[in-house]
Amino acid sequence: MKKQIKQYYKACEGVKDLFIETYYTYDDGSIQDFYWIGGIIGGVLNVGDEFWNIDDMVTAIEMRATIDDLYDWHWDRLGKEGFPNLENYLKQRYYEGFKKKD
Numbered sequence: 001m002k003k004q005i006k007q008y009y010k011a012c013e014g015v016k017d018l019f020i021e022t023y024y025t026y027d028d029g030s031i032q033d034f035y036w037i038g039g040i041i042g043g044v045l046n047v048g049d050e051f052w053n054i055d056d057m058v059t060a061i062e063m064r065a066t067i068d069d070l071y072d073w074h075w076d077r078l079g080k081e082g083f084p085n086l087e088n089y090l091k092q093r094y095y096e097g098f099k100k101k102d
């Protein structure tokens with residue numbers, strides 16, 4: 001396998017680990033069940049009853065979304081047309097001109 005592809009998979013696993021640690025680790029240290037759909041690393045991650053792509057995981061982490069932000073966005077958009085992506089949803093939810101935090 002090419003070096004760049006291995007690096008991509010490793011990066012996706014790192015993002016997934018940070019996402020799960022940040023949003024789906026309980027106070028007692030246990031974590032919500034999760035898996036990559038079809039075993040495709042970097043594709044769609046199933047976490048309980050929710051599905052996350054790598055772009056949304058990165059956005060959530062970078063923009064420091066809360067778990068409530070993620071739940072609201074994930075469940076409010078189901079079955080709706082023209083619902084904003086996670087980044088725009090967070091910008092609209094808090095304030096225009098939102099800048100990613102360091």
